[in-house]
Structure formats: C-alpha cells, structure tokens
Amino acid sequence: MADIRPLELNDLASLHQLQLQCFDPPWSEEMLRARLVHPRSLSLGIFTGGQLHGFVLLSHLLDEAEVLEIGVAPQYQRAGLARQLLQHALQQLAKLGIERLMLEVRASNLPALGLYRALGFVEDGRRTGYYPTATGHEDAVLMSLRPGS
Template sequence: MSAVLAPQVEMLPMNAGDLDEIMTIESAVYPFPWTRGNFADSLAAGYSAWVCRVGGELVGYVVVMQAVDEAHLLNISVAARRQRMGFGARLLRHAMQVSRRLGAASLLLEVRPSNAAALELYQHFGFVRVGRRKAYYPAHDGREDALVLVHSLAEVKA
C-alpha cells in the first residue's frame, strides 16, 4: 500500500523576493490591481504581510495594517486556479490570529459589493457590515462603493 502525502501548506512572512509572484496573481485576479510599489511600501512600513505557499507554490497573500487596537485588512488574494479551495479562509484566519496576537481587538475591511466570493467568505467568518464608503473603488464605469465590515477578535485564538 502506498501513501500519498499532500503538499505542505505554509504561512510565511512576505518579503521582497515574493513580489514577482504576487504581482502575477494580483494582476490576474483584479481589474484594478495594487502596484508593486503598494506591496513594497507595505513591507517597508512594517505591515503584517503573509504569503501562503503549497509545496513551494505561492497561492495567496494577505496584508494587514495594525493601528493601536484595530487591524485593517488591506489586501487578501488567492490565485485564480486556487480559489474555492479554502486558501482564502486559511489566509483570513491567519491574519485574524496574528492581528489578535499583536493586540488588535477588531479587524476592519472594505469590500466591493460586487465581490460575491469575498462577501461569502467574510460572512462565513462572522464579519458584520458597519458602513459604506461612497465611490471608494475605481470601476470600469466610474466608481464603486465599498462595504465596510468588522469582526471582533475577542474569540479568535492567538
């Protein structure tokens, strides 16, 4: 009998050496992607930034800004061919755990109302809507609002 081992899933701190792979994913999954400079600036600012690798392949990443007792999810993305496989949930859970360990009581984020997959993920984790930012995101036909969601990290295990 032979056993097949699944590739190891790793959450690793993002570094400048990851940026080429990140930009490949970012430009493929978003019509208005972050720039390489956005990621480099986030790293330089010391934001909590992580990559998810499976058997060495970069499948997703997350960037969170810590601000006193609140964390702000700035970017979370999964490669198109790896979506709907649980990697977004792993990245979000990891971001929540790290944010809690760093002293955040809540995690705040903005999401496009048109991003059904992201909304489903956030609702699954218990995020609640606390506001709307008018014309927040660029869109092909002008601007799109952002829904503002928040999640208490009190119950998240550090």
C-alpha cells in the same frame, strides 16, 4: 499541504505577479515592496510546494487593523485559501493585541461577502459609489471583526 508564512522581500516578484492576476488596477512593485517592509504591516502568503497561491496584506496601528488586499490565484479560488489566510491573520493579530479588524469589499463580490460573514465579520456601513465600474460606480461594504471574540 499549504504553508502560511510572512511574506519577505525575496517573495516580491511572486507577489507582484500574483497581484497582477487578482486586481485591476494592480499595485506597483514599489507599493508592494513598501508594504512588505512597513513596520506596522502584516503580510502573509499561502504556499504549496514553494509556490505562492494567495496573500493577505494588512496594516495595523494601536489596537486596530485593516485588510488592505487579499488575493488568491484564479485557479485556486473557492478552495478555502482565503479563509486559511484570514484565520491565520486573525491569530497573528490577536497576539499583537489587535481588537478590531476592518475591511471594505465591493457590494457585488458575493463570494467574498459570504466568506467574511462566515468568519464573523459584520457590516458596519457602506460607502456609496466608492468603486468605479465600467458602467458607473458601486458601493463598498464596510465590515469589521473583533479577532479575540
């Protein structure tokens, strides 16, 4: 059974190691530390047997929030952990009075786009050529959701 809870500073080493598996380039350990202690941050981890398998880092201000990063260990991808993290985050954001959750995702990340659409996110627009790739650039798809709706 997976356990979702807020990430704490004592989770920093595990978060950093998992983040290295999920992103290129990864955030530095200092950037992650700053996010964990930021007063307008919601950082959640999903654990099994005490081991971190996924995380979501969000920032919120007034009545809006943004998904900064979401990652799941490669061996646990496509097992519903990202969905569980986002659903839990949406509940927490609604309690904070957040009226809109935004994110951006690579246009080529079809599994993530499918998940976001299944959760009710809608496409708001695109940032053309936003993400660098080995062969050039690709678009960022901008999406949002109203947590209470």
